[in-house]
Amino acid sequence: MKVTVVGAGAVGASCAEYIAIKDFADEIVLVDIKEGFAEGKAMDLMQTASLNGFDSTITGTTGDYTKTANSDVAVITSGIPRKPGMTREELIGINAGIVKTVAENLIAQSPNVIIIVVSNPMDTMTYLAAKATGLPKNRIIGMGGALDSARFKYRLAEALGCPQSDVAGMVIGGHSDTGMVPLIAKATRNSVPVTEFLSAEQQEEIVQATKVGGATLTKLLGTSAWYAPGAAVSELVKAIALDSKKMFPCSALLDGEYGLSDLCIGVPVIIGKNGIEQIVEVALNEDEKAKLTASAEGVKKTNGLLTQ
Numbered sequence: 179m180k181v182t183v184v185g186a187g188a189v190g191a192s193c194a195e196y197i198a199i200k201d202f203a204d205e206i207v208l209v210d211i212k213e214g215f216a217e218g219k220a221m222d223l224m225q226t227a228s229l230n231g232f233d234s235t236i237t238g239t240t241g242d243y244t245k246t247a248n249s250d251v252a253v254i255t256s257g258i259p260r261k262p263g264m265t266r267e268e269l270i271g272i273n274a275g276i277v278k279t280v281a282e283n284l285i286a287q288s289p290n291v292i293i294i295v296v297s298n299p300m301d302t303m304t305y306l307a308a309k310a311t312g313l314p315k316n317r318i319i320g321m322g323g324a325l326d327s328a329r330f331k332y333r334l335a336e337a338l339g340c341p342q343s344d345v346a347g348m349v350i351g352g353h354s355d356t357g358m359v360p361l362i363a364k365a366t367r368n369s370v371p372v373t374e375f376l377s378a379e380q381q382e383e384i385v386q387a388t389k390v391g392g393a394t395l396t397k398l399l400g401t402s403a404w405y406a407p408g409a410a411v412s413e414l415v416k417a418i419a420l421d422s423k424k425m426f427p428c429s430a431l432l433d434g435e436y437g438l439s440d441l442c443i444g445v446p447v448i449i450g451k452n453g454i455e456q457i458v459e460v461a462l463n464e465d466e467k468a469k470l471t472a473s474a475e476g477v478k479k480t481n482g483l484l485t486q
């Protein structure tokens with residue numbers, strides 16, 4: 179499998195590193211606009227191959243998309259990240275132009291590629307990439323829910339005092355501080371609802387901490403996070419590579435599912451060799467439904483900024 183990662187910054191390099199360490203890809207190509215940057219990151223990562231024990235090759239290029247030809251998967255991380263106090267939506271002005279051009283360049287070289295969009299505001303950038311490329315909807319995946327769910331599980335395990343591997347939980351909705359919908363009523367600890375262990379107050383604290391998970395890190399780091407985003411992307415790429423039919427919440431172009439259409443938003447999907455192989459419609463309670471509907475309105479409002 180050949181994987182291209184556009185943007186060799188914090189998140190792009192972390193994606194490449196995790197994909198390499200998991201050792202399921204033959205070839206990883208890093209692309210950046212900054213002269214020599216992707217080449218440098220690729221060389222540094224390649225010098226970890228004997229240390230980390232992987233056989234994937236990693237190369238870098240400054241904007242030569244012919245090097246990305248015939249990629250099976252391309253990850254778009256190019257663009258600016260937020261600074262403390264900023265919302266993801268504030269990045270739209272700069273990132274929309276970058277994501278559109280990058281998506282078009284990728285498709286020109288790899289007509290069969292599956293695109294994973296990471297750049298923020300992610301749901302709107304996924305929608306933009308879908309519209310700009312005209313790709314079938316199974317081949318455009320927005321990465322947000324896989325990360326937000328990992329952050330949810332971190333918070334759940336912390337409150338429960340148990341290992342994260344004992345916890346299952348999902349965050350759907352838009353990838354924004356206000357749009358995320360952590361499904362606390364459906365979260366479990368070894369199949370037992372977490373609501374049996376946690377007070378209503380604790381549950382609300384976990385939901386809030388999850389929703390501002392990215393902002394909390396941005397405040398601490400001075401820029402947005404990269405390890406967990408890179409790890410989350412690598413799991414999506416791995417599910418495609420291994421055709422594993424694993425379920426993740428991802429931003430998908432909806433056409434009536436959950437009563438929503440003409441937007442990309444986080445919903446549970448099955449990922450396999452064809453990208454999004456199925457959108458899973460889980461039964462939501464009234465509260466979850468109302469929150470998802472409100473979240474969709476927020477995403478549509480941000481999408482509206484694309485035409486301005």
Ligand code: NAI
Nearest residue numbers: 185187188189210211256257258259296297298300321407
């Ligand atoms: P960064 O600034 O470290 O890296 C971005 C890279 O993109 C830079 O190296 C820059 O030179 C490159 N770039 C800019 N324009 C380009 C172009 N036209 N072609 C190729 N490369 C170009 O930023 P970081 O931290 O890696 O974040 C990247 C994006 O990912 C941001 O928009 C951030 O908000 C988003 N993000 C999304 C997450 C998600 O869950 N969806 C999680 C974390 C970050």
